[in-house]
Amino acid sequence: MPEELQMKSPGVAATPLYDEPHEDTTAKWFLISSIAYFFIVGIIALTIAAKFVWPSLLGTVPVLTYGRLRPLHVNGMLFGWLLAADMGLAYYLVPRLCGVKLFSEKLGVATAVIWNIIVLGAVVMLPLGLNKGWEYAELPLPLVLLVLVAWIMFAINIFGTIATRKYEQMYVSLWYTMGTILWTTFVYPTGNVAVFFTTGVNQANLNWMYVHNAVGLIFTPIGLGLAYYFIPKAANTPLYSHKLSMVGFWSLAFVYVWTGAHHMLHGPISQWLQTISIAFSLMLLIPVWTVVYNFFATMKGQWHQLRENVPLKFLMSGVVFYLLTCFQGPMHSLRSVNAIVSKTDWIPGHAHMAVLGAFSFFAIAGSYYAIPRMFKTKLYSDALANWSFWFLMIGGLGFFVTLWLGGFWQGWQWNNPSIPFIDTVVALKPVWTVRFFSGVLMFAGITCFLFNVMATVVNSGGKQQAALRPAVAPAQ
Amino acid sequence: MLEKTDKSAVGFVVAALVFFFIGGLLTTVVPPLIDKTWMKPFENNDPSKGPTGKLLPYTDLEKKGRKVYVREGCWYCHTQQTRTLVADTYRSGWKGVRSPISTPDEFVYDDPHMFGTKRTGPDLSRIGGKYDTQWHRTHFRNPRDLVPGSVMPPFPWIVNNPEEFPALVAYIQRLGRDKNWRPDNDYEK
Numbered sequence: 001m002p003e004e005l006q007m008k009s010p011g012v013a014a015t016p017l018y019d020e021p022h023e024d025t026t027a028k029w030f031l032i033s034s035i036a037y038f039f040i041v042g043i044i045a046l047t048i049a050a051k052f053v054w055p056s057l058l059g060t061v062p063v064l065t066y067g068r069l070r071p072l073h074v075n076g077m078l079f080g081w082l083l084a085a086d087m088g089l090a091y092y093l094v095p096r097l098c099g100v101k102l103f104s105e106k107l108g109v110a111t112a113v114i115w116n117i118i119v120l121g122a123v124v125m126l127p128l129g130l131n132k133g134w135e136y137a138e139l140p141l142p143l144v145l146l147v148l149v150a151w152i153m154f155a156i157n158i159f160g161t162i163a164t165r166k167y168e169q170m171y172v173s174l175w176y177t178m179g180t181i182l183w184t185t186f187v188y189p190t191g192n193v194a195v196f197f198t199t200g201v202n203q204a205n206l207n208w209m210y211v212h213n214a215v216g217l218i219f220t221p222i223g224l225g226l227a228y229y230f231i232p233k234a235a236n237t238p239l240y241s242h243k244l245s246m247v248g249f250w251s252l253a254f255v256y257v258w259t260g261a262h263h264m265l266h267g268p269i270s271q272w273l274q275t276i277s278i279a280f281s282l283m284l285l286i287p288v289w290t291v292v293y294n295f296f297a298t299m300k301g302q303w304h305q306l307r308e309n310v311p312l313k314f315l316m317s318g319v320v321f322y323l324l325t326c327f328q329g330p331m332h333s334l335r336s337v338n339a340i341v342s343k344t345d346w347i348p349g350h351a352h353m354a355v356l357g358a359f360s361f362f363a364i365a366g367s368y369y370a371i372p373r374m375f376k377t378k379l380y381s382d383a384l385a386n387w388s389f390w391f392l393m394i395g396g397l398g399f400f401v402t403l404w405l406g407g408f409w410q411g412w413q414w415n416n417p418s419i420p421f422i423d424t425v426v427a428l429k430p431v432w433t434v435r436f437f438s439g440v441l442m443f444a445g446i447t448c449f450l451f452n453v454m455a456t457v458v459n460s461g462g463k464q465q466a467a468l469r470p471a472v473a474p475a476q
Numbered sequence: 477m478l479e480k481t482d483k484s485a486v487g488f489v490v491a492a493l494v495f496f497f498i499g500g501l502l503t504t505v506v507p508p509l510i511d512k513t514w515m516k517p518f519e520n521n522d523p524s525k526g527p528t529g530k531l532l533p534y535t536d537l538e539k540k541g542r543k544v545y546v547r548e549g550c551w552y553c554h555t556q557q558t559r560t561l562v563a564d565t566y567r568s569g570w571k572g573v574r575s576p577i578s579t580p581d582e583f584v585y586d587d588p589h590m591f592g593t594k595r596t597g598p599d600l601s602r603i604g605g606k607y608d609t610q611w612h613r614t615h616f617r618n619p620r621d622l623v624p625g626s627v628m629p630p631f632p633w634i635v636n637n638p639e640e641f642p643a644l645v646a647y648i649q650r651l652g653r654d655k656n657w658r659p660d661n662d663y664e665k
Binding site: 056170202426429 | 478479481482483485488489491492493495496498499500502503504507508510511514515546547548549550551552553555557559560561562563564566567577578579580582583584585586587588589590591592593594595596597598618619620623624625626627628629630631632633
């Protein structure tokens with residue numbers, strides 16, 4: 001039985017059939033730069049969280065005002081850190097799942113260079129107020145075109161590798177990576193280019209199609225692809241069910257794209273379109289619960305490993321956050337719940353649980369697992385990695401839970417028009433204070449993560465001591 | 477049939493795109509073809525059908541002010557939609573008069589749209605005409621001078637800019653007045 005399961009996922013098996021030596025140059029470039037941006041943009045995140053507590057902080061400097069820094073925080077975290085880290089890990093796992101070398105390391109390094117130009121361009125242009133005015137799609141047009149060029153280069157490299165694969169059967173992580181590449185090729189231009197040819201509600205509808213699917217068809221599939229690869233790898237156990245992974249993937253491919261209009265429930269958009277988006281939002285429970293069940297069942301008999309195994313801690317808490325955030329999503333889309341939570345501080349609590357709690361946790365776990373292997377060394381410190389987990393976990397929970405409670409309370413107050421609006425602002429101040437200090441804890445976790453990775457990389461160069469140490473995990 | 481797609485990359489690509497495009501096209505390209513109010517500017521001369529008025533394109537001054545609004549990210553904290561919730565119509569209202577809900581035909585000239593997703597500050601869909609220029613000048617210089625407890629950032633560089641400040645105020649005074657819903661309660665009267 002275990003043999004059969006291993007055959008179903010040849011690239012994930014403990015002893016792969018084809019053991020090509022991998023260069024991983026592209027993966028290293030993407031991962032190291034993305035982790036540096038995680039830290040740098042973390043400073044921006046703390047600054048804007050502080051502005052809620054001390055509203056006049058840095059208030060007379062235009063480039064440091066809230067409205068200029070918030071797009072930098074969002075775009076920096078989404079594209080500078082998370083998507084770049086996801087791409088780096090895709091460059092790591094796709095060649096291994098195909099049993100061949102990456103199609104072209106040169107093309108990959110060029111992609112990484114362009115990606116860094118995009119992020120640095122955003123760091124300069126967004127604070128100057130060069131903002132297109134659409135959420136998640138703030139980047140000015142020249143940077144948008146660069147994103148599309150880099151994306152096509154990424155697609156050529158990944159599909160080129162898959163076309164030359166030695167294993168006929170493609171493991172589920174490959175489907176999710178290919179799906180991400182295909183769908184993003186259409187989702188990204190919808191939110192960044194097609195909107196130019198529309199106005200008003202029509203434009204908003206395209207904008208929300210993009211915003212929702214930036215999470216649903218970019219970060220979700222690539223993040224789940226990582227989880228499907230790294231959970232069996234980190235736990236050294238076969239995936240529970242190939243069939244369930246197919247149900248999860250194809251239901252996601254069909255259902256996700258319909259739900260954009262749920263961002264404008266009760267708003268000025270056709271009621272029938274709102275109803276369609278609600279129906280499909282509820283159907284999202286199918287891909288989510290299928291995938292989560294598959295992960296939990298894979299861990300059966302292996303839960304004791306969570307005591308020592310830091311990548312597995314990040315992965316499995318990421319799965320729990322994924323389950324929770326994807327239960328909230330469909331519930332928010334119900335008109336009665338939406339009337340309370342929509343537009344409140346609950347929503348950033350929900351969004352951060354998805355992007356930080358679930359998908360960033362997957363990317364951090366992948367980095368902790370892959371970076372020592374790429375540099376053929378051992379992680380600098382397992383203890384420090386454990387600290388980074390607990391800082392991010394406690395800081396994250398503090399952030400999510402206080403914003404849910406505060407946002408729910410705020411929503412009830414808004415629905416009572418006899419309460420003046422400013423009173424509902426003042427009521428949230430303790431919540432924003434807790435959010436800031438939770439952010440400090442999260443930033444401490446990011447700092448530990450960055451330091452650990454950098455120390456691992458620095459230690460791998462020159463000194464031969466690494467070769468003398470035993471490998472990190474019994475696997476491989 | 478889908479079981480074949482995990483051995484054939486070409487089959488996979490075709491299936492993934494077909495699945496995506498069904499929902500993709502039906503929810504983006506098709507809705508504006510069905511609901512014509514998305515593209516037709518608001519106009520009503522019959523009081524029995526609700527508030528009267530006519531949506532006009534933005535003036536050059538208002539457009540300029542709108543650019544400042546986009547640049548400074550005002551839309552990250554202020555929505556522009558009076559939703560179909562009773563409380564929204566009270567909060568967007570004025571001096572006891574409830575405001576009409578926002579409808580798609582009021583936003584035909586909005587580019588980029590400014591509906592927003594988060595209300596850290598109050599909704600601005602019906603803010604036009606409620607406060608005069610002097611109030612806005614003082615408020616933009618330091619919001620807490622007029623609204624103790626506010627967390628809005630100060631914007632002295634707008635107030636001190638003789639071109640941008642009047643433009644921004646012109647844009648704000650325009651918001652939500654294409655539906656003529658409170659003829660007797662403007663600050664001007």
